[in-house]
Amino acid sequence: MANFRSDNESPVAEPIMQALLACNRGSAHAYGDDHWTDQLNQRLQEVFETSLRVLPLSTGTAGNSIALAELCPPWGGVLCHDHAHIHSDECGAPEFYNPGCKLVPVAGEEGKLNVETLAETLSRYGSHGVHEILPSAISLTQSTESGTVYSVAEIEAISALAKSHGLGMHMDGARFGNAVAGLNCHPADITWRAGIDMLTFGASKNGAMAAEAVILFGDDESTQQRWHGLERRRKRAGHLLSKMRYTSTQLLAYVENNLWLELASNANGQAQRFAQAVIDHPQASLAYPVQANEVFLRLPEAQLLAMQSLGQEFHLWPGAKDLARLVFSHNTSDDDTAALIASLLQSSES
Amino acid sequence: MANFRSDNESPVAEPIMQALLACNRGSAHAYGDDHWTDQLNQRLQEVFETSLRVLPLSTGTAGNSIALAELCPPWGGVLCHDHAHIHSDECGAPEFYNPGCKLVPVAGEEGKLNVETLAETLSRYGSHGVHEILPSAISLTQSTESGTVYSVAEIEAISALAKSHGLGMHMDGARFGNAVAGLNCHPADITWRAGIDMLTFGASKNGAMAAEAVILFGDDESTQQRWHGLERRRKRAGHLLSKMRYTSTQLLAYVENNLWLELASNANGQAQRFAQAVIDHPQASLAYPVQANEVFLRLPEAQLLAMQSLGQEFHLWPGAKDLARLVFSHNTSDDDTAALIASLLQSSES
Amino acid sequence: MANFRSDNESPVAEPIMQALLACNRGSAHAYGDDHWTDQLNQRLQEVFETSLRVLPLSTGTAGNSIALAELCPPWGGVLCHDHAHIHSDECGAPEFYNPGCKLVPVAGEEGKLNVETLAETLSRYGSHGVHEILPSAISLTQSTESGTVYSVAEIEAISALAKSHGLGMHMDGARFGNAVAGLNCHPADITWRAGIDMLTFGASKNGAMAAEAVILFGDDESTQQRWHGLERRRKRAGHLLSKMRYTSTQLLAYVENNLWLELASNANGQAQRFAQAVIDHPQASLAYPVQANEVFLRLPEAQLLAMQSLGQEFHLWPGAKDLARLVFSHNTSDDDTAALIASLLQSSES
Amino acid sequence: MANFRSDNESPVAEPIMQALLACNRGSAHAYGDDHWTDQLNQRLQEVFETSLRVLPLSTGTAGNSIALAELCPPWGGVLCHDHAHIHSDECGAPEFYNPGCKLVPVAGEEGKLNVETLAETLSRYGSHGVHEILPSAISLTQSTESGTVYSVAEIEAISALAKSHGLGMHMDGARFGNAVAGLNCHPADITWRAGIDMLTFGASKNGAMAAEAVILFGDDESTQQRWHGLERRRKRAGHLLSKMRYTSTQLLAYVENNLWLELASNANGQAQRFAQAVIDHPQASLAYPVQANEVFLRLPEAQLLAMQSLGQEFHLWPGAKDLARLVFSHNTSDDDTAALIASLLQSSES
Numbered sequence A, B, C, D: 001m002a003n004f005r006s007d008n009e010s011p012v013a014e015p016i017m018q019a020l021l022a023c024n025r026g027s028a029h030a031y032g033d034d035h036w037t038d039q040l041n042q043r044l045q046e047v048f049e050t051s052l053r054v055l056p057l058s059t060g061t062a063g064n065s066i067a068l069a070e071l072c073p074p075w076g077g078v079l080c081h082d083h084a085h086i087h088s089d090e091c092g093a094p095e096f097y098n099p100g101c102k103l104v105p106v107a108g109e110e111g112k113l114n115v116e117t118l119a120e121t122l123s124r125y126g127s128h129g130v131h132e133i134l135p136s137a138i139s140l141t142q143s144t145e146s147g148t149v150y151s152v153a154e155i156e157a158i159s160a161l162a163k164s165h166g167l168g169m170h171m172d173g174a175r176f177g178n179a180v181a182g183l184n185c186h187p188a189d190i191t192w193r194a195g196i197d198m199l200t201f202g203a204s205k206n207g208a209m210a211a212e213a214v215i216l217f218g219d220d221e222s223t224q225q226r227w228h229g230l231e232r233r234r235k236r237a238g239h240l241l242s243k244m245r246y247t248s249t250q251l252l253a254y255v256e257n258n259l260w261l262e263l264a265s266n267a268n269g270q271a272q273r274f275a276q277a278v279i280d281h282p283q284a285s286l287a288y289p290v291q292a293n294e295v296f297l298r299l300p301e302a303q304l305l306a307m308q309s310l311g312q313e314f315h316l317w318p319g320a321k322d323l324a325r326l327v328f329s330h331n332t333s334d335d336d337t338a339a340l341i342a343s344l345l346q347s348s349e350s
Helices: A014-023 A035-048 A060-071 A093-097 A115-123 A152-164 A176-183 A221-236 A245-280 A301-309 A334-347 B014-022 B035-048 B060-071 B093-097 B115-123 B152-164 B176-183 B221-236 B245-280 B301-309 B334-347 C014-022 C035-048 C060-071 C093-097 C115-123 C152-164 C176-183 C221-236 C245-280 C301-309 C334-347 D014-023 D035-048 D060-071 D093-097 D115-123 D152-164 D176-183 D221-236 D245-280 D301-309 D334-347
Strands: A052-057 A076-081 A102-106 A134-141 A168-173 A198-202 A212-217 A294-298 A323-327 B052-057 B076-081 B102-106 B134-141 B168-173 B198-202 B212-217 B294-298 B323-327 C052-057 C076-081 C102-106 C134-141 C168-173 C198-202 C212-217 C294-298 C323-327 D052-057 D076-081 D102-106 D134-141 D168-173 D198-202 D212-217 D294-298 D323-327
Touching: A014 A245, A014 B014, A035 A052, A035 A212, A035 A245, A052 A060, A052 A221, A052 A245, A060 A076, A060 A093, A060 A134, A060 A168, A060 A198, A060 A212, A060 A221, A076 A115, A093 A102, A093 B221, A102 A115, A115 A134, A115 A152, A134 A152, A152 A168, A168 A176, A176 A198, A176 A245, A212 A221, A221 B093, A245 A294, A245 A334, A301 A334, B014 B245, B035 B052, B035 B212, B035 B245, B052 B060, B052 B221, B052 B245, B060 B076, B060 B093, B060 B134, B060 B168, B060 B198, B060 B212, B060 B221, B076 B115, B093 B102, B102 B115, B115 B134, B115 B152, B134 B152, B152 B168, B168 B176, B176 B198, B176 B245, B212 B221, B245 B294, B245 B334, B301 B334, C014 C245, C014 D014, C035 C052, C035 C212, C035 C245, C052 C060, C052 C221, C052 C245, C060 C076, C060 C093, C060 C134, C060 C168, C060 C198, C060 C212, C060 C221, C076 C115, C093 C102, C093 D221, C102 C115, C115 C134, C115 C152, C134 C152, C152 C168, C168 C176, C176 C198, C176 C245, C212 C221, C221 D093, C245 C294, C245 C334, C301 C334, D014 D245, D035 D052, D035 D212, D035 D245, D052 D060, D052 D221, D052 D245, D060 D076, D060 D093, D060 D134, D060 D168, D060 D198, D060 D212, D060 D221, D076 D115, D093 D102, D102 D115, D115 D134, D115 D152, D134 D152, D152 D168, D168 D176, D176 D198, D176 D245, D212 D221, D245 D294, D245 D334, D301 D334
Parallel strands: A076 A102, A076 A134, A134 A168, A168 A198, B076 B102, B076 B134, B134 B168, B168 B198, C076 C102, C076 C134, C134 C168, C168 C198, D076 D102, D076 D134, D134 D168, D168 D198
Antiparallel strands: A052 A212, A198 A212, A294 A323, B052 B212, B198 B212, B294 B323, C052 C212, C198 C212, C294 C323, D052 D212, D198 D212, D294 D323
16 A cells, blocks of 8 residues: 655655664754765765755745745746746745745646746736836746656756846756756756756655755856855755754755666656556546656546555645546556556446 | 754754654655654643643744734734743744834843833733733743743732733743753743743753644634644744654654653752852852753853853953853753863963 | 827826825835724725725726736636726736636626626536635626726626626725716615625726725625735735825725716717717717726728828727727817817818 | 924925926826936936936825835844834835834934944844744935935944845935935935935925835846836836826925025025024023924023913923924925914013
8 A cells, every 4th residue: 555645645665764873973053064964965966977066955835935935025026937836836935934925837748847837928018117016036846746857958058048038047946856867967957057057955855854955056246246145045044954954965866876766766767657547547637748747647437536545645636526636756667557547447347 | 072052963862863753764754744743742731731832943933023023913912021032033023914003112030021120021011901002921931041040939929910911922942951950840830830831842952853832722712723823934934844754753852762862960059069160169150040951151251262262162252341151051961061160260360 | 199008098187286285295104004994994984885995006007907816726726808908908917817717708798797607607617626726716807907897786796607606806996986976876786785895986097196905895804815815915015005105095086075986987989979970870879888987999001091190199909990999088178079089070081 | 473383294395286287288098108208218317317216196195105115025023223214104004015014213423324323223133933024125214304414434333234224225315305405415315326226205294295216227128027026016006197297396406506405505594594593592402403404492491482472383392391493494494484474482481
């Protein structure tokens, strides 16, 4: 009986738990003045092949909100997909962190923003002076809420549009590892090299206990100023952890020896296995291409319920009766997926 | 060579680390819908001998800010000691969480607020209509920033004043365990029985990794409403942890078998040993009575520096050259304290 | 050469200017403790035939934002038309006044919200706990941004939906006078009797200098509490005018002898005259029914530009090349409208 | 029977009312795109002898809050006198406009800040990283809440301190005219020439109806950026008046022919006459030097009450039984002051 409700219901990956144990010796200076945090900065520069600064914290909502508040003035607008987590699942956190700011939801196929609709949306602004908000950033989710992944070219095109309008680029990387594993690319390819200014680098969903980080790319003077802003915003929101070593060590272990990509690859692979079973099934179909670790399954409601009654845990998707989301995790086993597939087959036999 | 800089530089107590390991099996529903969080609610009701609700989170600043935002309207005033952490050490977090709210710092001997100055402060409000802020809550720190502890009677008297003016009562319990251990009282005695509405219950400084909780006492309808507010405020601030079981299990282990009081007793006891050495020392003196796990040491600057050069880590206190703060932790050993005392003696010989 | 750009470009109606002169004698207590403000409260209770409280201020944006902040918690959602002024023309003011709150734009024909789409929108909320915002109010604009007017029955139906979901009802009445004149109804019919809790009662567009008011209907205990909130919110936003008498006297003169309805009737009547000319014109058409003082004119772009080059000032409407908005004011004269009609006819001859 | 409660209870000066009448002809573009506003910018550049930008609005609280929000990051601190209007009389407006910002009250003789205590206050910051707020601006009130006036040298000294610490300089000029008249200086002398970055230029207390302005000195690039911020902050707070011409014309008339200084001189002169009577009186004394239009009168409570029962309206000052504040206005007549003096003399005879 396995859980496909969400990857945030998965346990902590063993190497990360071991790292927590290993760092639990004696005292360490608080608030990030420790060698784990220093090392994390070094390691992530290697992983991303560039100068950057890392702001560890414990949730992705905090990371997204702090990053966006730094990218936008409090009268700014953030263009995001209309299913984006920041818009639909964070209870107004971005607006709370930056009072007066507005999220501007934009539609897009397969959970992705595209240059055309973004350009059309931006064209509606600019003629109404101080009466309208000022579009200031675009936020992409990678991988998306629909389990799809932006290609390098798609991100580059959107970034080019953003830069031409003076907007900043943010990436919500709650499932960033799954995207990198899915694309089999360098982390740099879909971030700073493609025009991303700030990344919310998620680890909790993919094996950490509670560890995320805002990564700020670059090292020029304006980056330095943004860094000061990020640090202050984290502190005054109560997100500066005193015993930071335990967060930094999670993130360190997460990237060490490519653990993160190994974990993500397992999740993605299990999703692919299940996706294939869906494709092969006469009544089932995929609502979106499966490019990371989520499968959106179309199946008559009765059969979805039958699968659940067989012990498979997953969410029926709001707004449609014949749609379910199944999320595969770093610890989903072959047996888990096999049992899930069996339940799919069995559901249609009854 | 030991660290007396702050108890938030101490490691995680072994039973808490073991609890983390133990709960790391399989999946668990996210966001607190798990049996560790349920159990935590049950256990804390036993510990505090009353109905209450628990809002686990990862920092004390978040706990304080969320609690105060719920106790006060956004035009409210929070009376607090002028050295209070919420006023001096949280970079405006309470004001960020409740825009327009003001902290009203009030002086008081030995780090404690007292009824007289609070009453005098309150008497300055009430005649200026909507032009002035509305005093709405009093926040006590227990134990205080000066290492002292409010007695039951002191808290009761302040609560009585608060109630008579329609103010709520908040307690910042970053070192709550040290206060309970110091007073050798029931936790209820210095909280709800003495008129406290909400407690920020700290565990990180006393052996947890990153675990605090807002505890809301009571179960009537207005408590229920406040609870809804607390839950929303936590979420929109990005403080609702997805893998909540790991926070709840820390707090559970913290109170299990009175671990928290055992840990706090060690810290307090070591502080007492050192305090006695200070009292016995011809040039040293205590700036405040030592009632918990902090010692404020008065000693000529040269000798303080000498102690540091002997390898003892502690903070020279801002604003005075001959004052240092030494914080004793759950893991401070007899040897650590003995070495500290030795450095004190040695510093005055040179 | 007349100005049909906006009614907020019109001058002050003579009786209101005379009232300003008349009240400019000697001193008067500040901040609304004056007999003009008292009288205004009395008069508006007569006008609206019920108990109510009046919060005078100088702009409609302030009125809308203060009212909505009082109707909604800071994690609330306000359903409004996707062309609503609060959403499109106030630079995030409602979100600034109530940080974390979100406006939820809802589509609707002819500038009006309708029960079906509102109900559909509401049905999407409620299953996602603290992760989603809490729908808390519906805001109607009366008359609408499209120059149409909600009927009594339409408002009642929307209010019934709102009440059944526990939502408050707000009306943005920037052109409330035009709506009342257009419907030829009692002001009560489209406000409290139809379920409206708070009205932003606009006067500036219809003849005042700078005078609006939030009107809070009712007098029970919860109304009293909301009133305290409104008063505080006005003050801390810097909208409590010291020399309030000059605002109150404008509002008093505005309703005295039905001046407001007389002024609105002129504006509406001129709009009707022009609308008839549009209907009669072979190439022109009305984008929306003309029910108040705004005409949305469809005409080939070249002809719109021709009208402008003939000296008629009006706004081409963003997003469409063949659409213009013409707003008629309290002081629009028969000659003004005749000249406008002439320019329409002339534009198509060239 | 005259009113010495506050100058904001005075009527509108006749030339300003005439200007309102004169500008009430036909239509004018809204939101400041009118020639009165253009002219105001020109005129104030002459009055202040420098490049500047003017942001008209209707209250001083709004002006102060908007200016300070632009001068400080949302984790900034504003040093101000502990009796400053922004701290004591604006219900948390500056904190509402800039959530997380803190006012840092500083004591000072005669209502004035001084370099020594400011420097001492600043010395307490800078060693505590992101845990403390960042001192970002100093706000002076000119003339002060105590009726005194900063000399040019005093302002220059404070500005020098501010600049050396990277802080901005704000002046709350609710009674700026009284200060200029009192010092008989150029407006430039106590503003930009003395290091002031932004001035809240008050007119309502000295003869306008509801007209204030934030004046931003300079024209370099960073000034340009601040200007964009000021404009946005005004709009989203609902302080951008649609019929701006009526505010701008008030301010224009206010400075035309030195009306403002003439009005202020009358107020100041009447205050001086009364102050002399106080000095000459055996039981009365001045709590502060009288340098503008306010007199703080020390007199036994019974006599203060006797003066009131003789029909003189003024405020007993909170916190002391034998202290009253008397404010003289642009329209205070010789007879008014004579009657007030008579009541003083009479009060001590009974």
